[in-house]
Amino acid sequence: MDARLRRVNKEITDCKNDKTSQIKIELVDESPFHLKGSFPGPEGTPYEGGKFEVDIVIPESYPFQPVKMKFITKLYHPNVSSASGAICLDILKDAWSPVLTLKSTLISLQSLLCSPEPNDPQDAEVAKHYMTSKQSFEETAAYWTHIYAGGPPPKGSGGAANDEVAIAGLDKAQVDRFEALGFQRSKVVDVLRRLNYRGANIAKISDDVVVEKLLMA
Amino acid sequence: MSSDYEYSDDDAEYYDDDEEMIDGTQEEGDDSDDDVDMDTFGDDFKVSTKGKKKSYEVDYDSLSQQQVEKLMQKDVDHICGIFGVDVSTAGLLLRHMKWNKEKLIEKYMDNPDSVAVAAGVTIPEARPAPPSRSNSQAAAAAANQPSRRPLTRGSKLLSLASGSKSSSSKSPTTPQRAPPISRTSSWKRTQDEPFVCQICFNDAPNLQPLALDCEHAFCSDCWKDYLTAKIMEEGEHSVRCMAEDCALVLPDPFIRELLVPAMDAPAPTTKEAKAAEAQGLKTWSHFQELLVRHFVACNAHLKFCPYPSCTNTVSCPSAASKSSLTTVVPTVSCGARGIGGEEMSQSQHGPGLQGKEHKFCFGCPIESDHRPVVCNVAKMWLRKCRDDSETANWIKSNTKECSQCQSTIEKNGGCNHMTCKKCKHEFCWVCMGPWSEHGTAWYSCNRYDEKTGVDARDAQSKSRASLERYLHYYNRWANHEQSAKLSVELYAKTEKKMEEMQITSSLTWIEVQFMKKAVEEVEKCRMTLKWTYAMAYYLASGNHKELFEDNQRDLEKAVEDLSELLESPLEAENIPNLRAQVTNKTVYVQKRNEIVLEDTANGFLEGRWHWNTPVEGFDDDDNEA
Ligand SMILES: [Zn+2]
Ligand SMILES: [Zn+2]
Ligand SMILES: [Zn+2]
Ligand SMILES: [Zn+2]
Ligand SMILES: [Zn+2]
Ligand SMILES: [Zn+2]
Numbered sequence: 001m002d003a004r005l006r007r008v009n010k011e012i013t014d015c016k017n018d019k020t021s022q023i024k025i026e027l028v029d030e031s032p033f034h035l036k037g038s039f040p041g042p043e044g045t046p047y048e049g050g051k052f053e054v055d056i057v058i059p060e061s062y063p064f065q066p067v068k069m070k071f072i073t074k075l076y077h078p079n080v081s082s083a084s085g086a087i088c089l090d091i092l093k094d095a096w097s098p099v100l101t102l103k104s105t106l107i108s109l110q111s112l113l114c115s116p117e118p119n120d121p122q123d124a125e126v127a128k129h130y131m132t133s134k135q136s137f138e139e140t141a142a143y144w145t146h147i148y149a150g151g152p153p154p155k156g157s158g159g160a161a162n163d164e165v166a167i168a169g170l171d172k173a174q175v176d177r178f179e180a181l182g183f184q185r186s187k188v189v190d191v192l193r194r195l196n197y198r199g200a201n202i203a204k205i206s207d208d209v210v211v212e213k214l215l216m217a
Numbered sequence: 218m219s220s221d222y223e224y225s226d227d228d229a230e231y232y233d234d235d236e237e238m239i240d241g242t243q244e245e246g247d248d249s250d251d252d253v254d255m256d257t258f259g260d261d262f263k264v265s266t267k268g269k270k271k272s273y274e275v276d277y278d279s280l281s282q283q284q285v286e287k288l289m290q291k292d293v294d295h296i297c298g299i300f301g302v303d304v305s306t307a308g309l310l311l312r313h314m315k316w317n318k319e320k321l322i323e324k325y326m327d328n329p330d331s332v333a334v335a336a337g338v339t340i341p342e343a344r345p346a347p348p349s350r351s352n353s354q355a356a357a358a359a360a361n362q363p364s365r366r367p368l369t370r371g372s373k374l375l376s377l378a379s380g381s382k383s384s385s386s387k388s389p390t391t392p393q394r395a396p397p398i399s400r401t402s403s404w405k406r407t408q409d410e411p412f413v414c415q416i417c418f419n420d421a422p423n424l425q426p427l428a429l430d431c432e433h434a435f436c437s438d439c440w441k442d443y444l445t446a447k448i449m450e451e452g453e454h455s456v457r458c459m460a461e462d463c464a465l466v467l468p469d470p471f472i473r474e475l476l477v478p479a480m481d482a483p484a485p486t487t488k489e490a491k492a493a494e495a496q497g498l499k500t501w502s503h504f505q506e507l508l509v510r511h512f513v514a515c516n517a518h519l520k521f522c523p524y525p526s527c528t529n530t531v532s533c534p535s536a537a538s539k540s541s542l543t544t545v546v547p548t549v550s551c552g553a554r555g556i557g558g559e560e561m562s563q564s565q566h567g568p569g570l571q572g573k574e575h576k577f578c579f580g581c582p583i584e585s586d587h588r589p590v591v592c593n594v595a596k597m598w599l600r601k602c603r604d605d606s607e608t609a610n611w612i613k614s615n616t617k618e619c620s621q622c623q624s625t626i627e628k629n630g631g632c633n634h635m636t637c638k639k640c641k642h643e644f645c646w647v648c649m650g651p652w653s654e655h656g657t658a659w660y661s662c663n664r665y666d667e668k669t670g671v672d673a674r675d676a677q678s679k680s681r682a683s684l685e686r687y688l689h690y691y692n693r694w695a696n697h698e699q700s701a702k703l704s705v706e707l708y709a710k711t712e713k714k715m716e717e718m719q720i721t722s723s724l725t726w727i728e729v730q731f732m733k734k735a736v737e738e739v740e741k742c743r744m745t746l747k748w749t750y751a752m753a754y755y756l757a758s759g760n761h762k763e764l765f766e767d768n769q770r771d772l773e774k775a776v777e778d779l780s781e782l783l784e785s786p787l788e789a790e791n792i793p794n795l796r797a798q799v800t801n802k803t804v805y806v807q808k809r810n811e812i813v814l815e816d817t818a819n820g821f822l823e824g825r826w827h828w829n830t831p832v833e834g835f836d837d838d839d840n841e842a
Contacts, residue, residue, distance in 0.1 A: 003417050003438065010418045063416055064439075064446035097461035098416045098435075098443060 004062055008032050011102050023106045025056070033058040036072070037106045041149065046141035047075065047113045050149025054109060055085070056102060066096035067105060076137075076144040076169070078118040078127035087112075088122035125193065129169055133199030140169030168193040174202065183214045191217050271811075273588055273818035275545050277533035277579070279552035285509050285519070285530050292318055300325060305468040310336050312455060312508075316515040337457060337466030340431050414439055416459065429471065433460035440475050441497065448500050454507040476501040522551035523582070524575040529553050536579045543834040544821045546588045547579035586744060589817030590752040593833045598751035602691060620649050634781045646696065663753075663770045665689040690754040697747035700780075704740040707783065711736050714787050721789040724796070731796055735783055735803045742776045742810045749813060757827040761820070768816055772809040779806050 035056040041047025053072040071085035121127030130137040145151035178188045296307035313336030314321035333339040413420040414436035426434035458465040476497040513519040518537035529551035536547035581592040621642035643652040715729040756762040779802040
């Protein structure tokens with residue numbers, strides 16, 4: 001039997017048999033080389049309570065070259081693209097070792113959620129947010145976990161009206177203030193998010209600059 | 218001397234009126250044809266090998282992969298002698314230090330342990346926490362790795378364990394000169410527990426676990442597949458142990474043993490085994506090439522031949538430094554011919570291109586031969602052409618209108634002497650001026666009249682003048698490039714003519730080769746001419762530039778004359794005459810080309826050329842403000 005197939009089959013079986021593990025691996029279609037992994041968000045993090053799904057593609061020369069993984073579930077994290085789910089993690093690139101398994105790699109992803117590395121970001125805007133205000137970042141990440149990963153509603157979250165603002169991780173009062181100047185709300189959200197208009201940055205960026213960007217947008 | 222290529226004063230009709238010699242060039246005696254290199258010809262053509270280096274040539278050596286491997290071996294032996302380590306360790310240390318022997322010796326003398334660890338030769342004494350972001354949780358989940366017992370060893374250097382095969386080394390490149398390699402327990406199978414490879418989960422009882430000193434044991438099939446992926450797919454010359462976070466680098470004998478079957482091994486019988494053996498050998502030989510490529514890349518005086526699937530190297534110490542590239546144009550050749558070691562089919566390429574030598578510039582990847590202009594100026598020119606390509610695009614077009622009757626004329630040969638089919642107007646393709654003016658001594662198609670720019674008053678006409686100035690040079694540059702490309706067609710036409718000649722005249726195959734030689738010469742000279750326009754664009758005006766353009770003009774006129782002759786219709790009764798004319802003009806063209814190349818090269822050596830704009834590598838005060 002093909003060595004790659006034998007190994008992948010064993011990995012899937014082992015994972016199934018491990019009743020204590022929180023990691024799940026399942027088939028997507030007929031092929032054993034295209035899989036879906038999932039794990040719960042780690043406790044004590046803004047991802048707690050969410051279920052995170054990962055798309056897994058096993059390359060021809062697996063396990064001698066790294067498995068390809070990306071998040072299916074949207075999440076707010078400096079090392080994960082908020083748009084595509086692409087992951088920046090060393091073991092998925094040159095630090096890959098053939099002794100690593102699908103399960104161990106998924107565990108590494110889980111632990112990545114505990115310890116973001118904003119200095120080596122995949123999503124620069126999210127990383128900036130993290131660096132500017134960790135508290136605000138965590139609120140946004142928790143909100144994403146709630147709406148995309150089935151997590152609990154964050155404490156003190158408002159109704160549906162501020163969805164857009166909460167997803168962007170912005171201060172509702174600030175968005176309201178610029179909207180009152182006659183700009184479209186979605187435009188305000190877009191510009192403020194790109195300016196990283198959060199925490200200490202609010203005092204650093206003058207209103208003129210914001211208005212100028214709004215006029216250009 | 219009765220060669221067709223004998224050159225004498227009787228041939229003066231093919232020379233320009235102005236025969237005065239240009240500064241810095243020495244003309245050979247007129248009765249000598251020695252400087253005409255006719256090595257592609259039969260006995261009819263004297264081959265000259267005076268062994269005298271021309272000023273536009275650089276000294277270089279072409280080295281085969283084996284020769285480069287010998288150079289590597291010399292460094293390795295040197296390190297073995299100094300450090301008292303085995304061949305494989307010395308190789309890993311040198312590769313780690315990018316083959317900088319002095320630096321390696323200095324660092325190693327200072328702290329051998331840290332160098333050996335950094336090079337992946339030994340395991341660090343105290344195992345540090347894994348630097349990988351995948352945390353211990355993941356490492357634990359990475360399944361039961363073989364227990365790592367504390368490492369206590371006397372020698373810091375890896376004593377490479379190797380099977381009985383190592384002595385029967387077949388490799389010509391890594392002879393085992395090291396003292397017999399000691400065998401450690403790491404290669405042996407642990408008796409107490411059955412071995413299960415943690416990568417493929419194979420637990421067959423005959424499985425042979427293999428490990429380095431780190432004792433990360435895996436089955437040989439997994440090692441092989443891993444090596445194939447690393448070497449063939451990722452092109453790595455330094456392959457680490459498969460275990461996570463293990464920094465040991467696989468030594469060559471370890472790799473060799475996995476990929477190359479032992480001398481005493483039975484020949485494979487099944488189809489799969491045969492294929493596996495072939496794959497192993499292929500991977501091993503690619504690994505050897507990667508090592509050589511790495512060594513070459515680490516040495517400034519060496520360059521790997523850029524031609525596909527060629528493994529030769531050129532050594533050119535005189536072009537190793539950046540500063541040397543302001544005085545020489547290091548056009549070199551690796552010594553091989555053709556592509557992929559196979560002759561190309563005639564339908565794909567012109568016969569002239571068949572088995573073409575692997576010529577390239579040692580100093581830049583711009584073009585294989587951009588003589589006479591130095592790399593930095595050629596680079597500047599190409600950048601300018603790319604930036605201004607839109608404005609200049611129209612010129613590249615292959616059709617133009619006759620200046621007299623406005624009918625469309627298409628160019629399909631390399632010759633610039635155009636005759637309108639409709640009105641018979643004869644004109645120059647490049648400047649669109651009447652051809653009659655080009656046939657005389659006051660041919661000046663190559664020279665841009667700087668006055669147009671000087672007279673310009675306002676900004677708009679100044680910028681128009683500067684564009685026109687650029688277009689003047691670009692136009693001619695692009696035209697020669699185009700013509701040289703069209704020479705593929707010219708080759709085909711010429712071949713036909715050569716066949717015809719053999720039928721209609723009494724000339725033999727060897728006697729009609731003069732046509733082919735002429736076409737080759739025209740193509741070569743057009744490349745020279747092409748780059749002279751890049752050079753002239755940046756040359757500061759003055760005497761030197763004028764002399765340069767005189768030489769350029771003489772070459773250009775000679776090339777156009779010959780080009781036209783080659784495209785003229787063939788008439789049986791004219792063949793002997795044509796042969797004499799083509800032969801004479803070929804010699805003349807060759808001579809003019811020599812003059813341009815020699816004089817320009819001498820100018821670079823003398824620092825005679827000054828630029829109208831700052832050029833990297835040249836002193837600013839050398840340039841006009
Ligand atoms: Zn190891
Ligand atoms: Zn294995
Ligand atoms: Zn070559
Ligand atoms: Zn060059
Ligand atoms: Zn016409
Ligand atoms: Zn002209």
